[in-house]
Amino acid sequence: MAEVTLATHQRLELYYWMLLTRVFDERMLALWKQGRGVGGTFSQRGHEAIAVGAGYALGPDDVVAPMHRDLGCYLLRGLTPRRIFANLLGRATGVTAGRDANLHGLGDLSLGIVGFVSHLPQSLPTALGMAMSFVYRHEPRVALAFTGDGASSSGLFHETLNMAAVWNAPLVLLVENNQYAYSTPLHEQMKVFDIAPRAEIYGIPGIAVDGNDVEAVYAVTHEAVARARAGGGPTLIEAKTMRMLGHAIHDGAEYVPPELLAAWAQRDPIDRYRAHLLSEGAADQAELDEIAHRCEVEVEDAIAFAESSPWPDPAAVQQGVYAE
Amino acid sequence: MSATNFGFTDAPVEDGSRTITYIAAISEALRQEMRRDPDVLILGEDVGGEFGGAFKVTKGFEAEFGRNRVMNTPLAELGFTGVANGMALMGLRPVVEMQFADFISSAFDSIVQFAATAHYRFGGAVPWVIRAPCDGGIRSGPFHSQNPEAWFVHTPGLKVVAPATPADAKGLLIAAIRDHNPVIYFESKPLYRSLKGYVPAGEYVVPIGKANLVRAGEDLSIITYGAQVREALQAAARLAAQGISAEVLDLRSLKPLDTEAILATARKTGKVLVVHSANQLAGVGAEVAALIAAEAFEWLDGPVQRLGGLDTPIPFSPPLEDAYRPNAEKIYAAAQALAAF
Numbered sequence: 208m209a210e211v212t213l214a215t216h217q218r219l220e221l222y223y224w225m226l227l228t229r230v231f232d233e234r235m236l237a238l239w240k241q242g243r244g245v246g247g248t249f250s251q252r253g254h255e256a257i258a259v260g261a262g263y264a265l266g267p268d269d270v271v272a273p274m275h276r277d278l279g280c281y282l283l284r285g286l287t288p289r290r291i292f293a294n295l296l297g298r299a300t301g302v303t304a305g306r307d308a309n310l311h312g313l314g315d316l317s318l319g320i321v322g323f324v325s326h327l328p329q330s331l332p333t334a335l336g337m338a339m340s341f342v343y344r345h346e347p348r349v350a351l352a353f354t355g356d357g358a359s360s361s362g363l364f365h366e367t368l369n370m371a372a373v374w375n376a377p378l379v380l381l382v383e384n385n386q387y388a389y390s391t392p393l394h395e396q397m398k399v400f401d402i403a404p405r406a407e408i409y410g411i412p413g414i415a416v417d418g419n420d421v422e423a424v425y426a427v428t429h430e431a432v433a434r435a436r437a438g439g440g441p442t443l444i445e446a447k448t449m450r451m452l453g454h455a456i457h458d459g460a461e462y463v464p465p466e467l468l469a470a471w472a473q474r475d476p477i478d479r480y481r482a483h484l485l486s487e488g489a490a491d492q493a494e495l496d497e498i499a500h501r502c503e504v505e506v507e508d509a510i511a512f513a514e515s516s517p518w519p520d521p522a523a524v525q526q527g528v529y530a531e
Numbered sequence: 532m533s534a535t536n537f538g539f540t541d542a543p544v545e546d547g548s549r550t551i552t553y554i555a556a557i558s559e560a561l562r563q564e565m566r567r568d569p570d571v572l573i574l575g576e577d578v579g580g581e582f583g584g585a586f587k588v589t590k591g592f593e594a595e596f597g598r599n600r601v602m603n604t605p606l607a608e609l610g611f612t613g614v615a616n617g618m619a620l621m622g623l624r625p626v627v628e629m630q631f632a633d634f635i636s637s638a639f640d641s642i643v644q645f646a647a648t649a650h651y652r653f654g655g656a657v658p659w660v661i662r663a664p665c666d667g668g669i670r671s672g673p674f675h676s677q678n679p680e681a682w683f684v685h686t687p688g689l690k691v692v693a694p695a696t697p698a699d700a701k702g703l704l705i706a707a708i709r710d711h712n713p714v715i716y717f718e719s720k721p722l723y724r725s726l727k728g729y730v731p732a733g734e735y736v737v738p739i740g741k742a743n744l745v746r747a748g749e750d751l752s753i754i755t756y757g758a759q760v761r762e763a764l765q766a767a768a769r770l771a772a773q774g775i776s777a778e779v780l781d782l783r784s785l786k787p788l789d790t791e792a793i794l795a796t797a798r799k800t801g802k803v804l805v806v807h808s809a810n811q812l813a814g815v816g817a818e819v820a821a822l823i824a825a826e827a828f829e830w831l832d833g834p835v836q837r838l839g840g841l842d843t844p845i846p847f848s849p850p851l852e853d854a855y856r857p858n859a860e861k862i863y864a865a866a867q868a869l870a871a872f
């Protein structure tokens with residue numbers, strides 16, 4: 208297991224990004240229940256530690272291709288709650304200015320973020336291509352790509368891992384194994400429930416990690432990023448967690464056994480980290496309350512900003528299809 | 532619209548022009564662009580090493596440019612086209628070789644879902660080129676003869692070109708490499724070594740989106756592209772002997788279409804035959820015909836006619852393939868019937 212040394216302020220940052228994700232998520236879901244949302248959206252509950260822990264392990268010049276459960280990663284890479292919320296509501300001030308839906312397309316190359324397309328797992332070869340551009344230009348940069356257990360059944364998952372291994376690419380590929388692909392449980396997707404061991408057949412390291420332990424996710428990703436940067440090639444990480452709500456806002460997930468959710472609820476990544484920080488004396492309750500307050504204020508501000516933002520101009524619908 | 536007739540005249544078109552094959556013109560464009568711009572690289576199956584690709588377009592490239600810039604890929608079209616997406620987002624200019632245009636379907640998502648939408652969605656420019664060796668008539672069967680351009684013409688965010696001459700093969704490839712968008716470049720296999728023409732030696736760019744009037748005429752217009760341009764010119768020569776003056780417009784660019792040139796020729800002759808090797812149903816010709824019907828209706832002296840492949844897989848055996856595919860003879864017959872209208 209990777210050694211991790213995090214300063215207190217870094218641990219509080221991890222806590223802050225996870226909590227910001229959670230508060231954003233809860234306020235988003237509440238807004239949708241009130242009928243103030245546009246289209247659908249994806250809950251993040253259960254994925255906070257993965258998105259934040261892995262994203263936090265990147266350097267500023269590294270790039271990332273997150274997916275629909277990685278709000279925490281988008282946030283910590285610098286997409287503001289305002290820009291993201293405005294995107295959810297289809298406003299001109301959103302990341303995609305109303306062109307792409309919910310968390311899709313949340314890309315900003317100036318922040319090293321690629322916006323994903325629905326077709327899973329398209330982000331994987333894209334991230335590999337970015338990684339190979341770093342090799343091409345002799346730049347000490349790394350690409351990180353996220354994907355799900357569902358997408359791990361696709362041929363593109365294999366194609367990407369194989370090419371990354373053959374080319375010794377500076378790529379970290381993280382599978383968020385949340386037990387379900389939409390309504391399909393793991394046992395209908397694969398015979399072996401562990402995905403990390405697949406790395407062996409490509410000749411690269413494969414590491415499983417508790418996806419509800421933010422410092423553990425950070426540690427294994429940090430190690431994989433360092434190996435990639437040093438020329439040691441790609442790593443497959445499998446972070447195990449549970450999708451705690453439906454696939455998307457419309458989905459009540461009645462197909463998930465309540466006992467399973469109850470068991471995973473005991474391991475909530477944010478509750479666990481809060482208790483950990485307190486017991487280790489990394490923070491006192493007042494500090495954590497202050498962080499919670501900051502998150503509330505930021506999310507309220509983002510919602511107000513998004514709701515008061517202009518709609519995109521229909522006259523501009525054909526702009527931007529091509530780069531000039 | 533230019534009346535220049537690169538490749539089909541006997542006179543040198545520019546100082547320094549030489550007569551070379553269509554495939555040599557493709558290699559030349561690639562080599563020149565790789566020498567000019569260190570961000571240009573090649574990616575594809577069997578493109579590297581001594582081998583230099585199934586058709587030898589990149590033979591000798593690895594020796595000159597190194598492995599880094601001539602990347603052999605595993606057999607994984609979806610994956611390596613996705614890799615080109617990522618490289619292009621980072622500012623490189625990958626030129627991807629599909630071994631045959633037929634295999635581009637295996638890369639479909641990476642092209643139409645990712646590359647075609649990235650700029651619209653988040654401003655991510657994807658300046659790659661896919662070289663797709665297409666078309667038949669050379670007895671290659673259902674999976675080495677296809678012309679899948681219509682799928683991509685139907686996809687917003689892509690550009691599609693299809694050179695018919697060595698000069699355009701060079702000039703359009705250079706333009707495609709320099710374009711900031713994903714461009715699919717359909718190179719016609721039947722022309723590779725059988726068509727020679729004058730090609731300017733130095734930097735030569737044919738702008739994307741401009742058709743070329745390769746033969747002027749009065750009585751009817753044949754609008755076509757790719758390998759069918761040569762067939763159309765042969766048909767036009769025979770028609771001339773019959774006293775029928777046919778104009779031939781080489782579209783060169785299928786997306787964007789040169790609507791001005793299309794409408795100009797339709798309005799000039801009033802009779803239009805659209806020809807392509809790809810199957811006719813819902814092909815590029817349907818779009819051209821619809822455009823003319825909508826914008827040049829009053830000028831027409833007859834129905835816009837189309838001639839394309841049959842709505843079948845592309846058969847292998849010579850009599851079957853010949854029944855499938857348009858050629859000079861069929862164009863001649865269709866044009867005669869149209870002229871009689």
Ligand SMILES: Cc1ncc(C[n+]2csc(CCOP(=O)(O)OP(=O)(O)O)c2C)c(N)n1
Binds near residue numbers: 325355383454
């Ligand atoms: C190629 C493709 N097929 C179908 C879908 C529709 N779809 C969206 S998410 C999803 C399930 C994905 O499961 P997983 O990869 O485990 O990610 P999760 O949503 O569980 O985080 C499906 C089937 C898709 N996005 N892409």
Ligand SMILES: [Mg+2]
Binds near residue numbers: 355386
């Ligand atoms: Mg899943």
